[in-house]
Amino acid sequence: MRLNISTYLNKTTSAAPLAVFRVFFGIMMCLSIVRFWYNDWIDLLYIQPKFHFTYFGFEFIKPLGVYTYVLFAICGIAALFVALGFKYRIAIITFFLSFTYIELMDKTTYLNHYYFITLLSFIMIFLPANAHFSVDNIFRRKTYQSIPNWTIDSIKLLLGIVYFYAGLAKLNSDWLFKAMPLKIWLPSKYDLPFIGENLMQQNWFHFVMSWSGMLYDLCIPFLLLYKKTRWFAFILVVVFHVFTRVLFPIGMFPFIMIVSTLIFFDASFHQNIIRLLKRLLNALSLRKPSLQASKLNVYSQFQLKSKSLIIPLFVLFFSIQLVFPFRYLVYPNELFWTEEGYRFSWRVMLMEKMGIATFKIVDADTGRFFYVNNKDFLTPFQEKQMSFQPDFILEYAHYLGDHFTEQGHKNVQVFVESYVALNGRLSAPYINKTVDLYAEKESFKPKHWILPFKDDIKGL
Amino acid sequence: MIKKIFLAVITLTFIVACSSSSSSDDSPSVSPDNFDRGALLTNLADNIIIPAYQDLSEKLTTLTADKDAFIADANQTNLDNLRASWLEAYKVWQHVEMFNIGKAEELTYSFQMNIYPVSTTDVEANISAGNADLTHVNNNDAVGFPAVDYMLYGVADSDAAILTKYEDDKYKAYLSDLVNQMESLTETVLTDWTSSYRATFVSSTSNTVTSSLNKFVNDYIFYFEKSLRANKFGIPGGVFSTDPLPEKVEAFYNQEVSKTLALEALAAFQNTLNGTYYSASATGESFKTYLTELERTDLSTLLNTRIDAARAKVNLLDDNFYSQVNSDNVKMTEAYDALQLVVVSLKVDMLQAFNVSVDYVDADGD
Structure with a gap:
């Protein structure tokens, strides 16, 4: 056993797949930042709002006013440097830090795929992604043919976890036996050419989509791993992600996943891509092959420094990744209802949830009260997200309490009257309206002021 | 082996798909989505929105006539008639205010018809200045039904005192402008519905x-x-x-x-x-x-x-x-x-x- 592990860790493989992965990852990230900027979302999501919903423990991370643009610029440039493999280590660390900072600024914009990017860029800090086909090679006059095999496997493992856990999360009665929330979402796509008015409206089609989505997520990592099924799996990946892109506003994510799954292919496939890219660069005369190729010393194997630190770190990292999504088990109530342990767990597209939350500011002494107009403090997007997530509701209640106390109101208490509808059930009261939220503290403990869910969702 | 797994997975998907469709979809054949969103919009336009606007337009025509009579002779009877037709029109307005779409939205129609409380300061200022631009945003709280409410009930304490107010031509002029403006705005919105907007509205599903x-x-x-x-x-x-x-x-x-x-x-x-x-x-x-x-x-x-x-x-x-x-x-x-x-x-x-x-x-x- 001991021998097996050390044999595995000493196994080497071509450096090409990781190099290609680095190039595509960098380009995709750079495009994502450009798209975000171009859509004016920096202003809309980070500069315009008066108030930002923070992550517990990261309250000090806030948008930087107009300098938020600088932050995005740094992130985009770092991504470009990653693609080029230029000052790779510094570039990927910069990317990881700036991207993570951006994500932590306001949890209104939380998306699983942003979390995925954060994790991926974190492990890429420790991987020799610039060992081959990089600008660093040219400056250092060194290029490597092979790298430790486990470095590539770690990316495959992360991708595998994302898919497989997303599949596990679909093993619940709403998804499988009610075809929820697809039953709400698909019929509203009646505009789609050819299939909008017929297929999208069919009950059986909602079930087919639910079940095949579940099977896809659970099977795809394994289908990609085996050589015989790999091409078929890749076609599935493309079809699945393009289809979801057509149906839902999910931005760059499908393309990032399509490109990422290329890592499962053989070295020869990636060497072909590199050859193609080199030809492209030559055609653009950005590269003088005679000059550079001759000057590079080709080494067979890349030796990873501080391997004795990195390997334990990766073991720890992946152990956490495997356990963390199950943390919801320590909370007593229905996960979809309370969302305690919902984020950072690859639970994607599982809920159609909407809410309304009306805040009441009460003077504890006189009992006099008034209601708050949420639009005075929140953007419509923030209000939407706030209205069905307890940690948002609590943080906003504190913000309101502080605000009105500062305005001179005395003995401020903050109550909320809220209703939430989940996956097509009639809306029901959500937060206990007799609990003064201004007196409640955020913590990882179960929130006793969330009213119980009046139904049962079975499954994981 | 792997091919067999595949086949199994695909077959399973099919079986699941078919069995779930037969168990939960009672209709025997594949039926297309038969809810006609166009019919919904058509019903709204033809049977609810346009008839309500037509009625409002008629009521405002009556209001205008009663207003003209009152201006010609500001006596108690004419004031009572005018008040009655104001209320009739105001009631119909309640059927129209929710349709803030098309021309109504473009003209900020409801802002020019029913912003309350009315600003009596603005109204009185407009009266004494004369020829106010009633469409101006700053006058949204000095026009429409709430302004007429003030003009007919609030300019003085008693009916006798109100009638006395209308000895002043400036009051007559402002009341007249208000009502005329409400009528013409409504005509514009209604005409847009009946001429071109209906077709746009019902087709945009x-x-x-x-x-x-x-x-x-x-x-x-x-x-x-x-x-x-x-x-x-x-x-x-x-x-x-x-x-x-x-x-x-x-x-x-x-x-x-x-x-x-x-x-x-x-x-x-x-x-x-x-x-x-x-x-x-x-x-x-x-x-x-x-x-x-x-x-x-x-x-x-x-x-x-x-x-x-x-x-x-x-x-x-x-x-x-x-x-x-x-x-x-x-x-x-x-x-x-x-x-x-x-x-x-x-x-x-x-x-x-x-x-x-x-x-x-x-x-x-x-």
Whole structure:
């Protein structure tokens, strides 16, 4: 056993797949930042709002006013440097830090795929992604043919976890036996050419989509791993992600996943891509092959420094990744209802949830009260997200309490009257309206002021 | 081996697909989505919106005639006639205010027709200056039904004193301008509906932020939340302020009709929900039938139950909301709470069921 592990860790493989992965990852990230900027979302999501919903423990991370643009610029440039493999280590660390900072600024914009990017860029800090086909090679006059095999496997493992856990999360009665929330979402796509008015409206089609989505997520990592099924799996990946892109506003994510799954292919496939890219660069005369190729010393194997630190770190990292999504088990109530342990767990597209939350500011002494107009403090997007997530509701209640106390109101208490509808059930009261939220503290403990869910969702 | 696994997976998918369709879909054959969103919009346009505008236009024509008579001879009889036709028109207005789409939206029609409380300072300033630009944003609180309310009931303490005021030609001129403006605005909106906009409206059924279906749903809900729940009940009842603000009731100077107007508005809202024709009992395609199509009769029933419950609460109130707020504001806030439950059903449940694209920031989802 001991021998097996050390044999595995000493196994080497071509450096090409990781190099290609680095190039595509960098380009995709750079495009994502450009798209975000171009859509004016920096202003809309980070500069315009008066108030930002923070992550517990990261309250000090806030948008930087107009300098938020600088932050995005740094992130985009770092991504470009990653693609080029230029000052790779510094570039990927910069990317990881700036991207993570951006994500932590306001949890209104939380998306699983942003979390995925954060994790991926974190492990890429420790991987020799610039060992081959990089600008660093040219400056250092060194290029490597092979790298430790486990470095590539770690990316495959992360991708595998994302898919497989997303599949596990679909093993619940709403998804499988009610075809929820697809039953709400698909019929509203009646505009789609050819299939909008017929297929999208069919009950059986909602079930087919639910079940095949579940099977896809659970099977795809394994289908990609085996050589015989790999091409078929890749076609599935493309079809699945393009289809979801057509149906839902999910931005760059499908393309990032399509490109990422290329890592499962053989070295020869990636060497072909590199050859193609080199030809492209030559055609653009950005590269003088005679000059550079001759000057590079080709080494067979890349030796990873501080391997004795990195390997334990990766073991720890992946152990956490495997356990963390199950943390919801320590909370007593229905996960979809309370969302305690919902984020950072690859639970994607599982809920159609909407809410309304009306805040009441009460003077504890006189009992006099008034209601708050949420639009005075929140953007419509923030209000939407706030209205069905307890940690948002609590943080906003504190913000309101502080605000009105500062305005001179005395003995401020903050109550909320809220209703939430989940996956097509009639809306029901959500937060206990007799609990003064201004007196409640955020913590990882179960929130006793969330009213119980009046139904049962079975499954994981 | 792997091929076999594949085959198994695919077969399984098929079996699951077929078995689930046979168990939960009762219809024997594949039936296309048979809810006709075009028919819904057509019913709204032809049987609800346009007839309501036509009626309002007629009522405003009467109002204009009575106003002309009053200006020609400012006596008590003419004042009474004018007041009566003002109320008739104001009641019909309650059937129109929620249709803030097309020309109405472009002209900010409802802002020029029913912003209250009226600013008496602005009105008096306009009267003494003469020739005010009534369409100007700053005059939104000095025009429309609330301004006429002030002109007919509030310019002086008694009817005799009011009639005396109209010895001043400037008062006559302003009253005349107000009514003429209301009539001409309404004509513009109505003509747009009957000439070109109807066709645009009924054909724009897509699920995009700018389609008439989505805009109508959003406007309809916004109207209920803002104009009906908040303006008529919440604000005067003081739910958004530390103290009640009774002088902010609708038709404050008349004092007797705020309940009448509120009940009209509630009825109009419910009729639109159920597709009931304007001033008739026939019904057509509506949000209610759309919900039925989506197998959400539980929701359409609940919506009607909650509206009926709210109406019951409103019926307990004094005709005069001003005195209701002053004497027993709890009843007022109870009516507000009942209306709030309707808002919950509209904003949370109905929006979720229709899954319409709302005008939130167009950011990515998961």
